[in-house]
Amino acid sequence: MSRSKKHKGKMLKEKQTKKLPIMSILFMVIVIAIFGAALYLIISKSATLEPVNKDAIKMTITMAGFEPNTIRAKVGQPVTINLINPDNSHHTDGGGMHNFILTSGLANLNITVLPESQEVFTFTPTQKGEYHWYCDICCGGKENPAMHGTLIVA
Numbered sequence: 001m002s003r004s005k006k007h008k009g010k011m012l013k014e015k016q017t018k019k020l021p022i023m024s025i026l027f028m029v030i031v032i033a034i035f036g037a038a039l040y041l042i043i044s045k046s047a048t049l050e051p052v053n054k055d056a057i058k059m060t061i062t063m064a065g066f067e068p069n070t071i072r073a074k075v076g077q078p079v080t081i082n083l084i085n086p087d088n089s090h091h092t093d094g095g096g097m098h099n100f101i102l103t104s105g106l107a108n109l110n111i112t113v114l115p116e117s118q119e120v121f122t123f124t125p126t127q128k129g130e131y132h133w134y135c136d137i138c139c140g141g142k143e144n145p146a147m148h149g150t151l152i153v154a
């Protein structure tokens, strides 16, 4: 009698301890899944977009500015830029959009690049000199020194 009672008690204890690991494993699986999803989102959002035009000058534009921010060109030779915007639309400033404005006497460019996308454009410098392009969507726009670039035409 006392033996079966003891046995029953052991069974009950076993049942309880067995239940706990399943719950904690399930919890861990959920935690890992959530963190994994978050990590995936972070990585995928900052993933480098491959340029669609491999022959173009690859240029990225982020909140930090243009990279590269200086390009050299020659009079009469077309310049093709593949402008990549890896910023996502969750940016509060400018909604992740950027643009490339170059109007200073050389060209009339105003190219907007949507979040996580890219634009390819071509222009031909007609005269020598130093020209500046900028982005006026984010970070104070034209007034922000980071949102500038220099085109040197020789």
Ligand SMILES: [Cu+2]
Binding pocket: 062, 063, 094, 097, 098, 099, 135, 136, 137, 138, 139, 147
């Ligand atoms: Cu910008």
